[in-house]
Amino acid sequence: MTDAVLFDGVRLEHPGGRVVLSGVDLRIPAGAFVGLLGANGAGKTTLMRAILGLLPPRAGSIALFGRRAARGSNLVGYMPQMRAALSVSLSGRALVSAAVNGRRWGTALPVASRRREVDRVLELVGAEALASRPLDELSGGERQRLLLAQCLIGDPRLLLLDEPLNSLDPSRQAELVALVRRLQREHGITVLFSAHELNPLLGALDQVLYLAGGHAALGSVDSVVTSETLSRLYGAPIEVIRSGGRIFVLPGAPGLERAA
Known part of the structure; x- marks a missing residue:
């Protein structure tokens, strides 16, 4: 089956030249529900803009269902962050x-x-x-x-949802996640769901894509959201604590933002 999203050696930069992501290789399978996680400034919105064809990679390539990512593709539906x-x-x-x-x-x-x-x-x-x-x-x-x-x-065959849970109370967050999960399952849509926190997505996720330190890790929650993997991404100690069915990602060194 063709991958919904394929990154091959992708390097993304802001217009000013600041590197956001470097050397990213990843494959998102068609029909998956993927949570896109990372601290503020990690590159979540930038990655979505690249998938939309709005930010061409400085190196590497991005393909959607076997086609090069391009602006205006009818394969993709995009939900930006809520605007005032x-x-x-x-x-x-x-x-x-x-x-x-x-x-x-x-x-x-x-x-x-x-x-x-x-x-x-x-x-x-x-x-x-x-x-x-x-x-x-x-x-x-x-x-x-x-x-x-x-x-x-x-x-569209791929939905990019950019932090749609912002400013919603926990019950509304749960309703929205359940709705997206139902649509994904019933219609075979691939979902990339960006969020600032992991826990509201836990019951829906097939995989998680975690961005930190200019790098990315994609896989199951149990394989990616670990102290070892996140410490490697951040290049600094990160502690992952599981308690009561929830996951907490805590900085293990001063000055690091709470990661998820």
Whole structure:
């Protein structure tokens, strides 16, 4: 089976020349739910931008389902971090509708087809009741459902979700993770789910992709989230503690940010 994402010797740099990731080789299998973890500034959003074709690698190559990653690919649905600008009187349906023609080249979809596509993705995420409500009356979890519907337009095979749990309470976090897991299983979608903390994702993950120190480690939670592996990535002592079904990643040296 073709890998959903293939990094071959990838080096990513910010426009100013700062190296974010170097020498990254990884294969994400099609249909997997992968948690993307790492401290702030580790390169999670940068990696997603590279997959989207918005940041070409300075070295190496990136392929999606056997094709070179390129800007505007209809293989990928992207859910960016929540923006304050969404707090407007735009309705839920209008927000999702705005993405329909943005996912297509050439002429716009006919009105009837556009309406059916919006209805389809709203139903997929259980957001039909949100369609007529203005965004500034919705909770953070409800807005995230609409943004998830938006990135499902056009049946993408890969979803990139950039820290969608930010600012959600634990119950809403659990609801969103369960929804994404259900969609992933029922539709065979590959999911790369970025998060600042590992624990909300534990029941859903097939693999974890951990970024630190310009490097990456991909594998099962038990093989990657260990003191040995994370200490190697960070180049400094890291302690991993498992307690009560939760995992805590703690710096073992002064000055290191809490890792997950």
